[in-house]
Amino acid sequence: MPASSSALPPPDLAQVVSCVSGYDPKALPVDKVQEVIRRFVQPVRVAERVDLRATLGRVLAEDVIAPMDVPAHNNSGMDGYALRSGDLGADGAATLRIAGTGLAGHEFSGDVPAGSCLRIMTGAVLPAGCDTVVPQEFCRVEGELIHIPAGVLKRGDNARMRGEDLRAGQPALLAGKLLRPADIGLIASLGQAEVMVWRRLRVAFLSSGDELRSIGQPLSEGCVYDSNRYTLWAMLQRLGCDVLDLGVVRDDPALLEAALRQACENADAVITSGGVSVGEADHLRSVMAALGDVAFWRIAMRPGRPMAFGSIASHGHRAVLFGLPGNPVAVMVTFYAFVRDALLHMMGAPVKPLPLLPVAAQTTLRKRPGRTEYQRAVLTPLPDQPGRYSARTTGDQGSGILRSMSEADGFIVLHHEQGSVQAGEMVDFLPFEGLV
Template sequence: MTCALNYFLPTATLAEIGDKLSGYDPQALSADAVLAFLEKMVPPLNGKEDVAIFQALDRVLAHDVISPISVPPHDNSAMDGYAFNFQSLPRGQTLQVTGTAFAGKAWPGHLLQGQCVKIMTGAIMPEGSDTVIPQELVHIEGDTVHIAAGIVQSGDNRRLCGEDLKAGQSALPSGTRLGPAACGLLASLGIQQVSVKPRLRVAYFSTGNEILSLGQAPREGAVYDSNRYTVHGMLTRMGCEVIDMGVVCDEPTLLEAAFRQAAMQSDVIITSGGVSVGEADFTKAMMKKLGDVAFWRIAMRPGRPMAVGRIPQGERSCVLFGLPGNPVAVMVTFLAFVRPTLERMMGMHRQPLPLLKARSQEVLRKKSGRTEYQRGIVSTSPNGELQVITTGNQGSGVLSSMVQANGLIVLHHEQETTQIGEWVDVMMFDGHL
């Protein structure tokens, strides 16, 4: 069962949110101001659902998971070798083998002074033992084990009960996105299903009379729609439920019908195109008619124009992102602003991806007063440092550059021209693209 469509109508308008932010100017917003605004505008979704572990990948935990058991549940051996009590090791460093401990059941005896037990990895430590020496470090003669002096210390190769997690301890906090390792951790605790946040439902459509869908014949002045596929891919990788609404022409009746349909069945609407200042189409007018929408000019490159807002739908509100039309600008604004906002809506406890430091291998020309995101190729230099070059032409329509790049060079708002050899920040794609 999918729990969505439960984003309730907020009380503060966009204008009221803007009034509370220092220096808010919708016609000249810094990238940091955009993120601050969006954090105030969008709270997490309500609701939860229980899913089995095999269906939990990339879902977001709705509650803390408390470990019902200790992991490991008993002291056990980290090696194939011989278990013994270190304090009872004779001066001659010789031990008598008195049995074998296998994984899966406890050895029934109790070790006496000068005795040891052959033990397999994962087997419960026998009573009276506290140390394991790997089998390749001993010399064996019949049932006698000879240990060289100084090659083992007390407690070596013993995994302690609860050293990973203790019963009653928090295993995973609410807001954790469940990756493969987290799913494995849940399974190691014997947990079969977990409560997760609702899957975010996102409706997307491209706008413009010049946009062709795949399968349509080429015509003069028209271009095939790529944004629909890149946005669909980025949303899918986030674990969203994507509602593909295709291409909508610049015609008021069609646009209104698309926006209303999208608002009825989704938590978020994303469009591309039709948000530039002075653009001669109906998209901006329809956004204003149907909802509380702000149109921004962001001090950034690429991706200057952007619209954000809400479209009311009964007792709830659908979040709207109007992205620019150029393919690279769509991806950059999505990575910089939309993705962290959607993660917040999903209830994810998120730390921003760290910016890596790399030495620029070319001059990066820039004036202060805007943030620039240049497509970069990061590699390791012969001396082990990260280095980066651009992909060349940084035009916002050069889609092939996003395929060549493995990250974005982030030239910050006040930053100026970077010389060869200077450090720059890089936002790695990290599988998002």
């Protein structure tokens, strides 16, 4: 069941942009757009306790506290022989008598006196007094004796001590952690079957345009199948959002208003594609403006210049709005440049800059300063430089060529003040793996 209230209302957009230096809605740099969005969006604060198997990709709403020491007992990290380090000679050599065998899950009940050792398996409890384990492959066994050569062992080797990972009462994971497989395993090791997480973010999306058709409908002259809803659905799935697909909405004011109201009343965020370019005949811009606090930008980037951002409201419900361009590649570029981080912040997850890989340009890349460009590109390992790569574009960089996104390994990012790049020069590369 939900355990806390919803997100705070977003601040006034005009107040936010007034705090951003150099704000120009007709030529807004990428970093300024990111700053406005970062200042505007608020986390959605509704927590729920869910089964551990349902927490992959969810965000912790409270710290996970270790209820016990981990490990809960001193144990062996290897198959071998547990011994007292005091029995080792100055050079680490020793000859010891085998006192018995310790198995994982079956504590050895006998004694291991000085000068003796215990045949032990990985994970088995170390007997009292033993603080070191010699791997079996380092020993020579003769009947009931083992011989340890010099120089292969020192005190504490291969012994996992109680509480060395976590102490009882210590935070194992902190609130705000986006849970990955290792985190879920860690929680399971503490014996916890349920976890308090923030609820999934609800995102509604739609496409606008009379020329768009959904899959299964016949194509009339001049019409195209809508791909944007499918790429948006997939990108939102990767983020772990609950999605509401409102389909293709014709460029009709009444239909658009009804769709945006439905989206707003059922979601935390609304994403549209198409209909936000300055000077377009589409009605989406006017409907957005009528329903909320929305700014319309021309961003200094390629692809993806037109964009709308703000919030819309309907019958007491409010949602953050992202109005993306209509061209398929521009939708994906603007999503990863602006929307992804905003949604992560709304989910309560930490937002970190995406890592950029320095690579060598294979060919000349022409660009004028004053805008950021995201060019689809393919990586090639440099044969004479292990771990280093070069990159070439996929060819024509038109914002409607979705195939180029499918072929690419990522984006060559040419920054705002950067000009043309010559072959062999280093450029920043944003890999798709883990992102798309």
